[in-house]
Amino acid sequence: MTTMPNNVIEISHLSKRFGDIQAVDDLSFRVKEGELFAFLGINGAGKSTTINIMCGQLSKDKGSVNISGMDLDNCPDDIKRCLGVVFQNSVLDKDLTVLDNLRSRAALYGIYGTAFRRRLSELAELLEFGDLLKRSVGKLSGGQRRRIDIARALLHDPKVLILDEPTTGLDPQTRRLLWDVVAELRRGENMTVFLTTHYMEEAADADFVVILDGGKLAADGTPLELKNRYTGDFITLYGVDERRVEALGVPYEALRDAYRVSVANTAEATKLIVENPELFCDYEIAKGKMDDVFLAVTGKKLTGATRA
Amino acid sequence: MRRLWALTRRNIKLYFKDKGMFFTSLITPVILLVLYITFLSNVYEDIFLGMLSGVGITVPDKLVQGCVGGQLVSSILAVSSVTVAFCSNLLMVQDKVTGARRDLTMTPVNSTVLALSYSLAAFLSTIIVCLIAAVICMIYLAAVGWYLTAADVLALILDVILLTLFGTALSSVVNFPLSTSGQGSAVGTIISAGYGFLCGAYMPISSFSDGLRNVIMFLPGTYGTSLLRNHALSGVFAELESLGISTEVMTGIRDSIDCNLYFFDNNVSQGVMYLVLVVAILLCAGIYALMNAAAARKRIK
Structure with a gap:
């Protein structure tokens, strides 16, 4: 008998306003443990604002955010330990070596010494960057840097991996590697993956999709449900x-x-x-394809929805 | 504590590995060195000899060089302590520009630890640069004319530490609200270009107009320069006094090179100079703490 997975993220009636702009408007959704969750919307739809609120970077006006059973208002630091984020652009220190970067970031989660070396070794094997440890991040290729970005996000073994347009500008080989790693993490560690992307074929592989438009939830469901409903x-x-x-x-x-x-x-x-x-x-x-779903739901096309 | 050290170590490494930032922070001391080599040393030598010849006294060349060298050393240490601190503390702006700040605040690290790490790294980076500069300066003084006692050397190091603390605290307050590389560059350039004049490192404050001098006397860095001058030249002054030079002449020499400072005609003692510096450090540190607390509260709200 299989048991229903728990909700690892529960967002209820979340709202955030910047001046006259309602960036997020009464947004509610759930993400189940171990799920690949796609969070779609054009630029300005409210994706980044929602993610920033989840990560404790922005305050919210209304609503509640519950991650891994913890309320954001009460346990912001514990929630930060549950989240690993791969940003769209690399935010590592380009003048420092890969090792220095990972060591300094791991220390912020309380990972030092032997624990750090053990985790580094696991990640180097998983992401194949053992030979890059002594090189400056600024001298790495885009694909190599992406692997280090992912390693940094996984340093503290998070429950939820947030991928913010992770494959934009990547070569096919690195894109493949990234998705292989994500698949392995989901399979091996039951990691939940929270994905924002402009590439609809990536969203089509998700377990559940939420489409945002103007800060509001425009549609949600599995890719099949959405295709059946909107195309x-x-x-x-x-x-x-x-x-x-x-x-x-x-x-x-x-x-x-x-x-x-x-x-x-x-x-x-x-x-x-x-x-x-x-x-x-x-x-x-x-x-129909997810592009058709997105177009039918929002009346807009996602920029970068097709790629060579 | 380990997190603070990890962040501080990262910040120090970034300062020394970022060649642009590192060399920019050394612009002011280099300008000062060029000014001394090209003409300032001759100007000071002429002024010094002129004052002594006016009262019919001749002094050994070593003493003249010791006096001019003392001014150079005190000026270099005075500007380095503040401009290097400003430039190294620009990392807090650079982190916002590159997005690294966002990556750091995604972690459970306390915002106080993050804020402290920038200041601590700026202080340690500046101290490293200034102590290396101090050693080079001492070697130079030993070559041209050494009159320092062990107490003078210790006092010089204390002055450098205090002035570096002041530079770190002030730069933390000034750099905190900056968020673009343009703003950071502007502050770095203004400080690098202007601080040498304002603290009296390029030209003695005594040579400025009364109005400007009175304004400059409100700036705490001025007192730090004067403390350095006093300690770098105390051996030279002791030697001059042993040659029988009158108190009036000695006062004139001290006034001309800012060893004596006057706040609206009141002579400021060295004790008060230390007090001004310490109060300025505490005030800036307090403002920085309040700014961080306000920013943290704004984020939580």
């Missing part, structure tokens, strides 16, 4: 005549060597296939 299905038909596709009486678009028919849901797709078996000899059915 239809697409049937791609191969080797058919356009007149016969047109005769179906449903919206479609011509591709180079096929036609893509839009239907409201999988049930309607099935009905169409059953009613026109002679037409559906060579075809594919696919759900």
Whole structure:
């Protein structure tokens, strides 16, 4: 029998205003333990404000933040021990070596001496940076620096790893490494990953997605639920005549060597296939993409949603 | 305590590894050195000899060089103690610019520890630079004319420590609200360019106009320079007195090179100079503590 995982993050009715701007407006959501949680929204939607409040960097106007069973108002330092953050841009000291950087940051969590060396060794193996320890962070490549950023976030073995657009500007190899590490941490340590990203294919792999718009929760659910709710299905038909596709009486678009028919849901797709078996000899059915979900929910496209 | 030390060590390393910041902080002492080499030493030598020849006294060249060297040494230590502290304490601004500050405050480290680490690192970095400078200065004095006693050397070190504490406390207050590299550069440049004049390191305050002199007497750093002057030259003065130079002439010499300071015509004793410095240090430290407390409260609210 499997047990339902606990909520590791509970945000209730969170609000934050900067002057005339309501950055976060009555926001509530839950993140389950061990989950890959995607937090989506265009710039200015309230993602960073929410994360900054969670990390104790910003005060909140209203609402409550509970992380790992602790209230932010009562246990800010204990909550900080639960969170590891990988920022969009590296915030390590470029003039110091990797070792000096990690040693100085580990000390802030009370990790010294043997405990530090042991953790460093584990992380160096996990992230493959053992040969970089004596090099200045400023002299590392973007991918190497990213690995050190992740190591820094994992130094104190946090329960929740916050990844703030972690793959922006990374080469495919480092991106792959990052996601492999995240997968291993989730599998091995049941670590919860809180992800903000502009890349919808990354969000599509999440267990749960929250979409913010104008500081408010615009939509939430699993990627499947969101796709079912906000986009239809697409049937791609191969080797058919356009007149016969047109005769179906449903919206479609011509591709180079096929036609893509839009239907409201999988049930309607099935009905169409059953009613026109002679037409559906060579075809594919696919759900809408997270880009379509985001566009349908917010009416906006995420910048950087497509990448080479 | 270990967290404070870890952060302080990081800050010190960053200061010495950031060549731009390190060399910028040495600009003022270097300017001073260039000024002395090019003309100031000759000017002081001429003034000193002129005052003595006016009363018909000739002194050995070693004594003249000891006097001019004492002025150079006291000026270098006076400006270094403050400008190096200012520049090394700019790390608190740089951390905001690079985002490192955000990374540090994400940890459970106390904001008081973070604030203290910047000041402690600035103090230790400055002391390291100033003590190295002091050793070089002593070697120079030994070469041109050594008249210092062990007590003078200890007093000089105490002066450097006090002035460094003052520079650290003042720079902590001034740098605290800065948040961009432009603001940091502006403060660094203004301090590097202006402090040497304001504290009387480039030119004696006695040579300034009455109005400017009265304004400068409100600045605590002035008293630190004067203390350094007194201790760097006390051996020279003792030697001059042993040659039978009158009290009036000695007072004139002391006045001309700011060993005697007058606050609206009242002679300021060395005890009062120490008191002014200590009060200024405590005042700046108190303001810095209040600024940090206010910032922490603002973040929590």
